[in-house]
Amino acid sequence: MQLTSPSRRALGLAAAGVLSLSTLVIGLPGTATAETLEIIAFDADETGSVEVPLTGYCAVDWWVVGGSGGAGQEDGAAVPGTAGGEIRGTSAVTGGEIFSFSAGTVGADADVDGGGAGGTNAEEPDLDGGAGGTVHDADDLAVGGGGGGGAASVVTGPEGFSLIAYGGDGGGDHGGLGAGEGANVVDADLTDLVDGAYDAVGFHGRIEGQILPCAPEEEVVLTAPLAPTGLSAVDGDGRVTVRFDPTWSEDENGTDADAWEYSLDGVHYEPADVAWDEAYRKEAFTLIGLTNGTTYSIRVRGVSDLAGHGTPSEPVTSRPFVAPGAPGGVTVTPGTASVRVGWSAASSAGTYGIHHYAVDLIMSGGEMGDRSTVCEVPAGAPLTCLVGLRTEAGYTYRIVVSAVDGVGHSGADSAVVPVGTPSAPSVPATVPTSNGDLTRPAGQSGSVAAGSAVEISGSGYLPGSTVSLIVYSTPQVVGSAVADENGRFTATVTLPAGLTSGAHTLVASGVDPSGNPRYLTLPVTVTGGTATAATTGGLAYTGASVALPALGGLAALALGGALVVAGRRTRA
Template identity: 40%
Template sequence: MPVRSLSRRVLGLGAVGVLATSSAVLSAVGTAHAAPASFAGTVTAGATPADTAITVPDGYCALRWELVGGQGGAAGDHLGRRGGRLVGTTAVAAGDHFLLQPGQAGGVAGSEPVGGHSGSQPSGEAGDATQGGGGGASVVRRGTSPGGERFAVVFGGAGADATGADASGGAGGDGNLIAEPAWLPTHPHSMGVAATEGDGHISYTGVACTAPQAPFLYDVVPGDAPGSLQITFNPPVSSPVDGRAAITGYEVSLDGGSTWRALTPSSMGSPHRAVVTGLAPAVYRVAVRATSAVGPSEQSSYVTRSLQRRLGVPTGITATVGATSMRIAWQAPTDATGITGYRVRASAVVDWDHLERLPEVGIVDCEVGAGERSCLVGVEPGWAYDVSVYAVGEPGTSVETGSTTALTTEVVPEPRPAAVVPESSGPLVPKTPLDDVTGGERIEVSGTGYLPNSTVVLIVYSTPQVLGTVVTDGTGAFTNTVLLPAGLPAGSHTLVASGVDPDGNPHDLTSPVTVTASSTGVTGTGGADAAATGTTPATTSASGLASTGADVALPVVVALVTLTAGAGLVVAGRRCTAE
């Protein structure tokens, strides 16, 4: 009779490695969406061995197993070897059939030294008068046939020998086999010798299905076709024994997970690729998830991508240059779809010899709504400007387009004060009364209602003398201190702040001045201290208008030269008005 050592059988288990350790792995699989009825049981071999068939019900994706082989039969005072023990978890599907054949203990030497059965099938070797029979192996088979494919097997123990030899009785039913094909070697099963004596048993516990893990989203890029996005992702990675439900498909969200639609991969390689079509220009937050019979997986992280529309190009650009200002006009594109406004840019043409003046003369940007067709911008006298117009759309959804024609304007002329006091648009407000002042005195005045960030010229009449210029603040107001000419004759005069209103019309605020005495022999210098937010000291223009107190000789025929389109220097970032 052959003798098979226990050590050889235990070593045989190491080459199988298909059942996965249950408790550590399955604790991380999550919670099933709807827990099914309990599915568990234990089948023990008895005096009349039998097979027990089970069928996996809906809602279960794995089974935890414990297989214990039958003990070998006793001989005299010596007990047979205990059977093996195998514990682990296998992936299953609803409707899978298994036949359970627990190992029976071997017979006692002498009286009836039969080998133990595996269910209805013979398994352990028979003993004799001095040797106990071998214990039966515990076997799980696929299907319902007693002789079908063995899915899991654990050995039975060897029978004892009455002479005390090392369990050299009937050999136990052989086998340490797990035939589950989708096993992971990183999840080894537990194997060893049973802690119990007697008949073997097979226990099983169903592991309810949980949703798949989240896919891994690699990237989202605009597709080849207009209005499409190409999505690249990897399917969820999980062990087949962790209770995850089978993936039935994929879904995509374009709003970060609020709503979902079906997603059909065009490539099922690694990674998967899919294309979503029929999308309007917009900013999309793309995420994917897997679907299953028990519900969807968690969503992947999302990727933000934009589909952009190329906007139409404005046409018919014109620029009408006035004193310290220009009005830029254009026509809307034939297709104005997606346009939310226009951006107008006037850039001073500065040569290398005057490059240091660039921060001063600057770049003027005018932003207006989609319904506007012109805007008024303040510019620095003495310079020409390059002008262009751009259509703009919603941020992230449109590609800004340039002008069909960018033009260069003529040089912006210097402002020229009127020969006589212009018609007043309202009062110029002095800080203190001006009914008793002297030549050479500093006075503070304030005005409102001008084009924001535009240039205002301060002039004293009767004979017009330019006292300086000031730039209004963002509300079209200023406060400034000027120096009256020292030689200003005694009598009545008029102080004028001449500029343009937000519509480009002349805006001349006036204040009467009464000079009671004159400081003779001294001519004042232009400008003085800025006195409030948004103002600068009164200064001469870039080309030197006139120093404060100097007479401006004008021919009688010179009509009132307005600053109709006039506005002062507007540097980069300064807003403008539109029509």
């Protein structure tokens, strides 16, 4: 406990005499259970040394005061000296440190016989106070003098530790200087430091040391690892590979996992042999010896060497299985903007039985080159399907078939079969019989100027198939489109600038989901075309040969939409 200034002052008031060197030996193992000790005090009334063996002490609370200056005599009146220096504060200590102490005395008062003697420091004579001078009358007789200067009080310790509280100056014009000449020396790290002069005069120097117990250490509670995230499970035959993302703690008391554990029941955990999977940028481990056809709910948690088990992850479901066998006998028959695919049943049904067959199209060229599922045929249905294809130059296709079981596992692939070149939609010599109407955007039902663009939409086509766009009476191919997953398309075509003014017909030629020809038509009135024209069958002549639709390059440069196939999903 640090003493307050009044209690220290009370101790100082009782001090008198001269102190020889004393020694305090402090042994500090560093526990926090020691009791507060009595104050160890040294002043001008004491001599000798003190050895204090301590257990669990970490600091010393210091109070060091230098001796005051003595009073002087001037014209028969006493002139008080100045107060000694004062140092208060607390320093840290470690076991086995030794501190030495020597307190200074007050300077002597002057009297009619002359100045007072300076105060003394028994161990540090160079810190004694100066003697006061003598005052003489005209007959050179002593009639008084200045008070003696006070001696400094000193504490020294290891590694240059030093506290020197200066002595006060003697009173009167002839007073002696106090030791240290008014400047305390604090060569130590002290907290709550007070460095100045004591608030009273006439007192001997004094040194007090209060040995303080170590402060209790703040208990630090470490938090266990956080739950990992992003779990995924890849099932196999009696096995599963689990991947996950660790969650790193941002709390200064948080801990990260030093190891990992997994659980199949949410209660019992076993060590997981985790390694970094560079391909997926995740941590991963594989479990073997699992039972095919059994559903497992897998959780993962981290383990810290310091804080124990962490929070478990959310579960990920695993169903080990034997996959279905590969289908056989895959055949492909190219048709108009399509291919007919057939195959034979898979060699084995696997753990969960066959739910359906997936026909995948591998397309190369253009802006795509991936594998996507374009047809799903339920088990027990005829093993065939019609797949829509683009007919523009630069595209090649391959077909592969696999069986998919009742929980979504894909079985082994069939042989990969190349597809021959599909034929483009037909371009009849005259306007064909319509299967329905093409449409224009709302509010756009008027005539169209020759050489200008017109937007048209149609539906009912084989998803993924090319649709040729033709203007009549003499047919000209003015563009193409690709039916989306719903069999629809929207395209913008530019009417030839050489069309004659008058009535014409736009035709969208393709195939329906069964592979049958499908024609949608739209009558359109052209303005601003050529003034005269031959007629064929009563319709205005459009100025182009029927052979022109065979120019595949023109069709490839037209407005074909992006390939989006019905039910197509990219396979992992």
